[in-house]
Structure formats: C-alpha cells, structure tokens
Amino acid sequence: MNVIEASGLGKRYGSTWALRECTLAIPAGHVAALVGPNGAGKTTLLNLAVGLAAPSAGVVTVLGGRPAGSLAALDGIAFVAQDTPVYKNLSAADMLHLTRNLNRRFDQRYAEARLGELGIPLKRKAGRLSGGQQAQLALTLALARRPRLLLLDEPVAMLDPIARHDFMATVLLAAADDGVSVVLSSHVLTELERVADYLILMSRGRVQVAGEVDDLLASHRMLTGPAAETDLFASRPVVHVRRAEAQAHLMVRATAGDPVPPGWEAHPVGLEELALAYLREPAAAALPGPARGRGTQLSEVTK
C-alpha cells in the first residue's frame, strides 16, 4: 500500500507553479523525508495530501487510494502543520478534549501520560507553553489519534537541538512500535540518516529523487580521480562534479560492483552528501520506474 500516491500532481498559485508534474508513490511502513530548499514545494505537497489545498492538475490519494481530504482519508491521517498551530487560549487539557471530540479514535490515557512525561501541565494555556512544548503538544494530539499516516511539515525547524531530538525520538518510536508511516518535510539535512529510511528530494516544484535510502546509497558512488580525465565518464550517469585543483569528485550512479577506471577511486556516499549533490544539480533526477530515473550526462553538467 502506498501512503501517498500522486500522479501528474500540480499546484499553481497565480502564475507560479508551487508543484508540478509530481508523480510519486510513498510506500507504507517508512519514515520518509521530504527534503528540499525553501520554496521547493514540500509544504504544497503535504497540503495537497491532507486536503488543505486542491490540486490545479493531477490527482493525489492517500492510504491506498483514498481521495485526499475525504473523511476516510482524514480518519487515518494526522497532520502536524508548520509552526504546530494550537489554540493559544485553550489549555492543554482542552486541546485534548477538542481533539477527542473531533475524531473517532483518541487515546486519552496515552495523551495524558505523554504530556505528564514531558512535564507539560494540563492546565496551562497552550499559548503559554514554550515552542518545543507546543510542538510536543501538537505531536501528542496527532499520535493519540492513532493514525496510520503521520504527516509532519517542518516539525523541528523552530526547535532548539534538545527539543528537536526529543521530538524526533517520539516520532521514531511511534514509527517503530506502532508501524505508523511517517512523512516529514525538512530543509535540515543533518540527522537525516538517523531518521529517514525513504527520501524524496524536491527542488523548484519538482520531485528530483525518490527512493529507499538503502537503495539510493547502494546505487551511488563518489569517484575521485584526475580532473583531466572526467571525460572518461561521458557515457555514465553523473550527478554532480566537484573539481579541486587537479582532482575531480564525481558523484555517479553506480553500484559497488561496477568497474572503476584506472587512476580513480570509488567511495560509498552518505545520505547528506547524496542529497547535497542532487540539490546542487537541479537538472539531475533519480526516480523509480523505467521511463524516468536516468541521471544527466556528464556533458550537461560540466560547464
């Protein structure tokens, strides 16, 4: 089952496409990271998936074919929006009560126990909680609904490192223990490896890379060799070229078994390195499916 499935999905604001030609299938059971620079279309994609925005083109379904925003879809999805909005004039206890009344399932005991553990007083107005506490409150409300899919839009952007760590720990625990599928957007690349096992890289309103982290890492290599010889790779899918004096670093699509030319060294890549390489080459793409999924040729990326 795919937790989010988009086909030809696009969203236009005025004359600007925030997202276009997005075809994507995120399988269940992953913690998927939606990565890209600001304005890449991450929030737009999440808003479309949760029904807060209506597509200008294409379709998006969730949880195995349910139309985004339908009652059946909302029943199984919990969404924590950017800046984790809560009603500032309501107490934490009221927020629990509110969420309980607005959903078919709500685990009051879990929610209360979690807030207790976090040291968030039930009586305190949400507006008087710290940013980290508000984020934790919003996450608690989302998890207590026992969703099958948890969508988080830039959940940790506003948090300090400790709050960020605690927040992600909670998310990962829910994913591990309950099998909640998670899709989270972030422009923070650090910690990505620890958190995500599925990567969707977006830039300029398009999906650039999508796939399981293990597969992506296994299919990319960093080659280092003499800068004069980069032409050797004219026929290989190169993602990104970085030159330093006489040496060139090439990120190519290759597995560990692929032959390495003489005078060159091959190294495995890290997730952050891979993401950065693609983000620096918005024209490169690595997408599943036979029709797409070719990196650009060397001739295009060497200037």
Place this chain on the structure above:
Amino acid sequence: MTTLTIPARPEEDTSPRPVPWRRMAWVTWRQHRIALAGVAAVLGALAVCLWLVGLHVHHVYAAAIACRPAGSIGCSDLVYSFNGMDTFMTNGFVMDAVPALIGAFVGAPVLARELETGTFRYAWTQGFGRWRWTLGKLVPLAVVVAAAAGAFSVLLSWYYQPYIAAGNQALSLNEWSPLAGGLFPLRGVAFAAWTLAVFAIGALAGMLIRRIIPAIAATLAVYTGLTFAAGLYLRQHYLTPLVARNLLNPPSSAWIISQWWTKGGKFSFAGDPNADGMPRMNFLQQVCPHISLGPGSGKLSPTAVLQCFSQHGYAMLTSYQPASRFWPLQWIEGGWLLALSVLLIAATVWLVRRRAT
C-alpha cells in the same frame, strides 16, 4: 525518553462512520462561549435599560390616555411628557445597530480567526471533516444568535407598543406607523432575521477576507448597504401599495410611500412630502391664487387646497401601506433574509470544502 507505546489500532476501515455531530456541539461551545457571553452581556444590559425606561414610558402613557378631561392643563402636561420621551431608545437607529454588531462580532471571527492564526490547518485535518466542522459551527451559532435576538425583540415590541397604539393621534400623542423605517426592523421577526443575516454575511466575509478586523468592517459595510436598500427601496414593494384618491389626513399608522397629483388621468406633479403631499407653494399660487397664504393668515387648509385644485381638474393620489399589513410584510422580510442567510452559510461551507489555501 518516553517508554509509552501506542496500543494496537482497531480494524482498518475504508469507509468509517463519521464522528457524530453532537461531539461538535461541545467544540463550538468551548471555542465561542466567550463571544456568546459577550452577546448575552450586551443584550442583557440593553434589556435592563429598555425595561426601566419602558416601564416609565408605559406608566406615563397609561396616565395620559386615562386623563380626563382631555385637553386640560394636567392632561396636556402628560401628553407633553410622553411626547418628550421620544429620545434615546425611541430613536430606533440605536437599536438598528444591535443586529449588525452581534452578527458581525460573532459571525466574522468564526472562520477568519482560524485562517488568520493558522489553526485551520489543525481544525480542518481532524477526522470530523472540514465541511462538517464548518456546518457544525455555523448552524448552532446562527440559531443561538437569532434566538437571542428574537427574545430581545419581544422586549423591543413591548417597549414601542405605546408609540404605535391606535388612537394616539386623536389625543395629540405621538403615533408612529409600525412600518416606519427605524421601527419596522426592530419588531416581529425582522430583528432576529437581520441578526441571522449579518451573522451569515460575517461568516462568508471571514472566509473570503481571512482576517478578523477587516472581515468585521466589511460585514458592517455590507449590512449598512443592505439595510438602507431594504428600507428605502425594497420594503415598500413587498406588497403592491394601496392607492387612495383625494385622501386627506391619512391615518398615522399608515406608511405613506408617495403622493402625487394627476390631471385628466395623467401624472401632473409630485406632492410636497414636507407638506402632507400638498402642491408646492409656487405652483399653488399659480393655480389657486385666492387661497394662498396672506400675511398673518395662519395655516393653509388642505381641504381648501384640494377643493380648489379639484375644480381645476386635478386629483391627489396617495400610495401607502396600511398598518394592517405589518405581519405580511414582516414575514416577507424575514423570509428573504432567512433565505439569504441559508444561501450565504451554504456558500461558506462550500468554499471551505472546495477552496483551499
């Protein structure tokens, strides 16, 4: 680090039963109880004022009509005293603002606050569903503000009773038509209907404008336009006005819409609205110079004017709505306002369902 785990989910369900409506009632109450308390406080304070002043008005009125012999100095004092109370509350325009203020301050923030603070991203992604959430908020709030306004207008009806009682005119007491512009919307079903309509306008404005203060301002502006349009142009056409020929001294309870003169069955000229529909002075002197006002000759006699103009082939026509049409006109006004409100609320729900960020 937390050690809590989440219990297993129940069976997956692709077409879940919706969350029951009654659970939304608590949500609506919890989030809008302060606004509703504000409405109750304002109406309560006004009600106390109306009650105290109204008791006095009723008391003086009862004394004035019971006073014998009519025309004596004592009775004239009472009449003078009653007519002199024609201030503050009797000036209906103060009360005409009440439906607008209630409607705008309760209606406009319902959606505008969510959109302005971003909490709509919480509210509209809960399992209850966004259009159901909208309906579950707007309908109960609309019913409550309309009911509160309805109850308040019962008090207003009581308060204004002495001013519209038949027979006041004969006793030189002020008598207003129940159809008069400032008074008609305060009584019957109109007051509640206007409150409901402004609430609905506010809800839609909040959805469209997405900010509380501008939405309230827009709502009040739309209300002002609508209430003037209704009072000046629409209301008189709800039912075809009656037309009377050569009607002098129409009853005070009637709502005079226009007066004009004809000659040979054709429109000749409009009557002067400031002089009971009599011809304007320059024309009067032209047609009937002998009855024009000489120096110190006192008031012009309408009977004499009519007689003279009739001899010259003129007829005076008066179109009016009789007071007996109060309830039919009330139901018509209440009806279209209710229809408008339903339409606006439906449009708001549709927009929430359809239009997104």
